[in-house]
Amino acid sequence: MDNLFWIGFVGAAIAIAFAWLQSRRVMTFSEGSDKMVKIAASIREGANAYLKHQYTTVAKVFLVVFLVLLVMAFATGGEMLSQFTPFAFLTGGIWSMLAGFVGMKIATSSNARTAQAASESLNKGLRVAFSSGSVMGFTVVGLGMLDISIWFVILRFVAGIDDPLTLGNIMVMNGMGASFMALFARVGGGIYTKAADVGADLVGKVEAGIPEDDPRNPATIADNVGDNVGDVAGMGADLYESYVGSILATFSLGAIAGYGWAGMILPMMLAVCGIVCSIIGSFFVKTKEDATQKSLLTSLRTGTYLAAALSAVAAAPLTYLMLGNWGVYIAILCGLVGGCAIGYFTEYYTSDTYKPTQQLADASKTGSATIIIGGISLGLKSTMASILIVAAAVIVSFYAAGGSQSFNLGLYGIGIAAVGMLSTLGITLATDAYGPVADNAGGIAEMSGLPEAVRERTDALDSLGNTTAATGKGFAIGSASLTALALLVSYVSIVQEKTPETLDLSLTNPLMLVGLFIGAMLTFVFSAYTMSAVQTAAQSIVLEVRRQFREIAGIMEYKADPDYASCVALCTKGALREMVKPALLAIIVPILTGLILGPVGVAGLLGGVSVTGFAMAVFMSNAGGAWDNAKKYIESGHHGGKGSECHKAAVVGDTVGDPFKDTSGPSLNILIKLCSTVSIVFSGLIVAFHLLG
Template identity: 65%
Template sequence: MDLTILAPIGAVLALLFAIFQAKKVMSEDEGTDLMKSLSQKIRTGADAYLKRQYKSVAIVFVVLVIIFAILAAFGQVNTFVPVAFVTGGVFSALSGYCGMKIATAANARTANAAHHSLNKGLKVAFSAGSVMGFTVVGLGLLDTSIWFYILKMVYGDNAQAIASALVTFGMGASTMALFARVGGGIFTKAADVGADLVGKVEAGIPEDDPRNPAVIADNVGDNVGDVAGMGADLYESYAGARLSSMALGVSAGLGFQGMMIPMALCALGIFASIIGSFFVKTEEGADQKKLLGSLRKGTYISSVLVIIAAFALIKVSGLSIGLFFAIISGLLAGVLIGYFTEYYTSDSYKPTQHLAETSETGSATLIIGGLGLGMKSTAIPAVIVGVAVLISYFVSGGAESFNMGLYGISLAAVGMLSTLGITLATDAYGPVADNAGGIAEMAGLGEEVRNRTDALDSLGNTTAATGKGFAIGSAALTALALVASYIDQVKLIAPDYNFDLSVMNPPVLIGLLIGAMLPFVFAALTMESVGRAAQSIVVEVRRQFKSIPGLMEGTAEPDYRSCVDLCTKSALHEMVLPAVLAIVVPVIVGLIMGVVGVTGMLAGATVSGFVLAVMMSNSGGAWDNAKKYIEAGHHGGKGSDNHKAAVVGDTVGDPFKDTSGPAINILIKLLSMVSIVFAAVVANFSLIK
């Protein structure tokens, strides 16, 4: 039975649901004139940044399209790659842009909804997050569906040709995602670090104080980094996992059935996510655990529905029931990684509470403690991913057929991402709640409203950290599937190629070392970029505090636009080198050390990148929530020396968790995607065969 028709149906349904949620958000009142004005400033800044970013990225895309067109003319890449590269990039950018537009429209509406009740504030913010989540899955599945049916018309019943072409189509989404993540991450953290260092530490004014010139840039950054950037990131994971699984299904000898399962599973995940989203609600006065439980209820119900649907799907397809257990292993791995990320980063648990205690002896011990916490937190996710790979490989028949085992691993990645619609909704909810808190502070809303927005914001920090853990876990499984797809692609292009993947084979060993090094160099480049951009913001904020009469007294308005412009220029300039590095290095390594050298590089980058990304994300999340734990009245509260130490820790953690860490998971997938696209070039022209 051909169930691929479920994919376009699911895609359209997701987009219709996103429109429904967007209309629901837009029907809410924005509040006072001041709230509308603040929201408009954030919206204008985010629009201006994304338009300039897309213009910059368009130049890179034009260059790459020309290169792909030349390669296609000489038969080195599939004829459709230049066009598919553009559609992947455009759909990825569009999903981030749509999410950002609704997030910037929802911030004041969420703050105003919190006037009425905590539950109403939660629902408005979550509905805005849902627009992001369902736009990503809708556009992602629509892109794959369109190309699947186009290729089916061209290649007919040749499943191998269709799968081989499709797996090369993910590079556009990966390239766009890296630019969006790196550029947005540099923007948001430059503004955040600059605002905190001068505002909180030097001037002693509250977070989101309207006197701080960087406060609008900080709120803009939440949207271009954590909404548009995260959306493009997970769009790319969603596409990569599905495309690699479709290709590996054909290689396992399952033909169109092997392609049908991941497409249908993604569609069923959309149906489940829509149902689960209706269960997200809370009660007045709910604490963090109850609020978190409200969001979890939706994701858990969606996961249970996907399990039931996946069982029915495998049964109807007539394939081995082991594939069902492979899907479940990925789904459970995603849930577990999210849970343990929350354990290490939420101030409801001992690790972050203990980290807050280290502030008693200053910022140095707090930073040491945060680094230690992040390093320690890598153990459980590594074990979870390892167990998921083992289970999915063997239950799908890996002992009898290596290719079936690889297909099982790829299905685990698809299973983990099957409920992405609601998982991403809970993540994108965070920046909306954060912006709502900022607007509540700047607009001088009552203490009761501010308490509600603080509760929603604090929950957003936890969901954002959990979402990053989920994104990193899915990146690891997706990257493993993509490495398998790379080897598979080379075997199709050059069946006689000598695959000596022994660690003692020099090209493999050198590739491993280069691959293991890449995430560290990449993280260093992005961290330094944040540092340089933040320095310009610090200088500008200090200048305004000194030169604008009445600013500190609240009788004059700061020049918000100058900080937004500085962040925009810095982010667009600084994002180029890290992104180009990810595209160029696989080609250079391949041309010098051949296919086995590239395979070693991909393996090294996947392993070290996964661990480094978990460490950076969890250290940053724990520092952030340790600061919020102190602000809630523990260990001296706001304004104490402990609080100042925690602000320094949070400032160090900002680029960890919001720039470098999240961008690494795109790096490890983009390296694989570039390698797959240039597989024929490397196989035919490398120095070492």
Template identity: 80%
Template sequence: MELFFLIGFIGALVALLFAQSRRLVVMACPEGNDRMRKIASAIREGANAYLKQQYATVARIFAIVFVILLLMAFGTNGSMLSKFTPFAFLSGGIFSMLAGYIGMKISTQANSRTASAASKSLNRGLRVAFASGSVMGFTVVGLGILDISCWFFLLRFIFGISDPTDLGNIMVMNGMGASFMALFARVGGGIYTKAADVGADLVGKVEAGIPEDDPRNPATIADNVGDNVGDVAGMGADLYESYVGSILATFSLGPLAGYGYRGMLLPMALAVTGILCSVLGTFLVRTDENTDQKALLGSLRKGTYSAAILAALFAAPLTYVILGNMGVYVSILCGLAGGTAIGYFTEYYTSDSYKPTQELSASAQSGTGPLIIGGISLGLKSTMSSILIVAAAVIISFIAAGGYGNYNQGLYGIGIAAVGMLSTLGITLATDAYGPVADNAGGIAEMSGLPEVVRERTDALDSLGNTTAATGKGFAIGSASLTALALLVSYVSIADNKLAAAGKKLMDLSLTNPQVLVGLFVGAMLTFVFASYTMSAVQISAQSIVSEVRRQFRQIKGIMEGTADPDYARCVAICTRGALRQMVIPALLAIIVPILTGLILGCEGVVGLLGGVSVTGFAMAVFMSNAGGAWDNAKKYIEKGNFGGKGSESHKAAVVGDTVGDPFKDTSGPSLNILIKLCSTISIVFSGLIVAFHLTGFFM
């Protein structure tokens, strides 16, 4: 049975070869004129410089944690931690970093090529940008499956761990490195991109009254760099962690449900099947020249929906052959259907093709205040659909998998639903990652002085990208909630085993237990404090950019007349320093708070914390992502000529709304789903330490 896990290497090979083929397609396209190449080169240099400094900063933190894990694993003869976990921590972080780095490299090569292709036709621009996104999507799934497969075979055949329960419990700890790297990448990149974006918008568009991406704006290169380090590199690391985390969580639940290695093989087989279906779906994405947002959305839907339908069809025989329990197949369908439904409702609330965003745009006619209030209201309302969809998926998948007859089988059903939701991540992420490329292409078209029709085409692709980005975040957040529940169950199982081995009583998880109740409050608090720090980080960094842009407008004579060049590099450097400095505290919160909670309140307190952060984090992430996406597309809807068009009072109000929404949708919101899972994996890895030394144990 274990040899069937070789399909993981096959799936990884297919994904990575397809990613390489898409890269060659992108690189074969012309990069445009000299001006376009010069701007693209400046963006590449800025992105490379930022990531180099970010990885150097994160490497130092990784080294400290690695030493701590080594001491826990080898200093206690393995009683606190598996001796493999420190090394899996490093490999997970490295693979997560690679996923983001490769995505950033191709996006900075594709931006000018997309602008050049858009000068020929809308369809050509879409194809180049989408090919670039496909590199990102299939690199993430390919590296994720490769990392899991390598560790499975190392543990099973090199180190001889034959018990599936032990192997599953070790494997679930391997996700900590990926979560660790993803949080730093998402938070740091999100702070960078939104600080530059906010600074460029407030001074350039609102105060100076110049167009977006105008070459006279000193922050415009930093803004374009931010699209790559935040919306591509950060997002790639983020969804790599979501993908790997869902599979590993189900690995640990399979043996608990009594399925043994078969329960671990099914999520692997589903992931590989999803890769093949996603490859087929990418060939269906194309559009006509004269089209609107609904038609563009339909083009991408054709690819993503086709991949999901194919995955659903193939999942039936796989489930029957591997498990023989077709109730689990219903759980998989719940995940696929739930992910698609979340994507639809996210699109409904954020796309300017639908009533909510159009009404939000109309509110700008009454000023900034009504627009801000309307966006907050829209975001709050949008949480209802996502939460009800996930709630339905949890209940149905639990019942269908046999949860009322065997509790652990029901929990396995929830875990496999998360895998089903992310099984076609290759194409889902491709539709997400293409958006920043289109955004950069629009900036290059503006700064290069290309014809207005080119900017209209790139704006259409960019507006669509805002919607697909929100949809991608919806997938990540929805799967995070299911994965977090699976990880919570894994934590309870692992912690109880350690308590029993230490001769201590098992956990009392009733809500009347003060440790659980206080843990719930701490988890809810962590969500809000984390969001506060990430929002504040954008504010502080953006203030530096605002001051710098104002200084350059004031002191460099000839900028506004176009006779002198701004100091773009200065803004890039300020964003880099600000992001790296501001990302540390929120990232450390996610690491330190679960450990401190455990040391003070014990394992029960940690369970409460994980429940609190999962529920509040999920709702907050949906609210922030959808509100931010709606504000952004409301601005673009006005820029199309509605409610006064560009330069009107409505447009100025919408720019402010977009400025508020930027850290909502691209910094705090998407970082919360990583927070949810990182808290879980941190708790699992440090469960031995908590069992041995928690403060409440001295009084009980």
């Protein structure tokens, strides 16, 4: 059965080939006028400069951690840590970085092309932006499958590891590098994009009363750069980590459940089927001219739902042939259906075609305070649907896979449900990554003076992008909760092998209870650090924009150009400075907790951070998405339209929501999984050295 490993390479080749073809297709479109080309080049230059600085900073941290892992692995002869893990840590980080980088490169090459295409028709603008998103989506899944397949071959056929349990436990540790890079990319990019966005909105739209993306605003280029480094490069690294993490966790659970090599190969086969089905679904994403938001949403849903349906059909014979267990197939269906359901309810709470966001826009009639209160209430309420969906998926997949007969069989069902949920990530991520491209296209249309009709089309695509971005984040955090549970079980299994006595994981154990509290605290402190980082970086942008309006004569009359470069430099400096603290928090706290409270305390921490992190992430992402679309709902002509008092109140709400939905919220799902993988990798150290327990 292990000889079927080649299926992973086939899937990787199909995904990467499709991404390459889509990128070639995008590049055939025109970038428009000379002015559009110049603006796009400035955005591209800023994004490249930021990523160069970010990768240089992260490389130093990676080197330190690599050396620590190297010492742990070789000084103990591999007893404390597999000697392959330090090198897998590096490769995971490199692949994760590459996934984000490729996505950013195509996004910055597609923004002006999307604006130009939108000047011809709405459908053409949608197709160009979606094709750009497809490059990101299929690059992520292609590189993910390639990484997993290469390491499987190295461990199984080069190193000669013939025990599935040993190989599964080593493989699950390989996700740490991807999680590590994803957190830095998501946090750093999120700080950059929201610092620029908040600064541009507060001074430009609220104080100066000029339109969004007005060329007179010094922070506009930085804002557009931020869309790419945060919502594209950061998101690519984030979902690469989710995709790889879910498959690796299921590898370990398959071995624990006694399925052997078949339990490991099945997740790979499901992922490859998902790639093919996502490619088919992508051809059904199209719309008509003058389409409503509901019609545009239906266009994207058609592609994603079709891909999920095809995957469900393909998974049936695969599961039966590999395992002969229809219960595991039901678990896979739970993941597929659960992912679609989370996407639907995320759309319901964040799209302005539904009542929640429309009612939120109504709250602007009484000022910014009431729209902020309404947004917080909406976000809190929205957690119920996602949590109940995941809870149902966990219970059904556990018992369907045989949990009542064997606890380990049930846990494999939960892990394979996470793989099912992420199997169509190629098209799901394409619908998400398309959003920042559409947003940039709107900015370029405004700055280059294209007709109002073009801006209306790009605004429609941008508003849709806000909803699909929220859907993507809901999808990521939903799968993260299932993957985190699988990783928690892997951690307990690995620690139990190294500990002679049985671990007491009952809630009445004080070490477990304290660990739960620390995990819950970590969610809130991490969120505080990331929110504070945006506040600090945004303040410097606000002051700089005010200074330029005050000191550079002729900006408001179009007689002088703003100093865009200074805002780009400030955002770069602020993001790199502020991203380190929250990222290191996710690494240091689990290790310190383990060294003090022991393995049981860490298990409690993982439980606490998983539950609270899931709820907080859904709340923040949905509240932020609703605030943003409430603003766009008003801008479309409701409640007085642009420039009205309602619009000003909505801009303030959107500004509050920016770090919610693009910095803190999406970073929490990485926090959950990074804590788990760090705990697994350092489990040998924690078992050997701890004060209590």
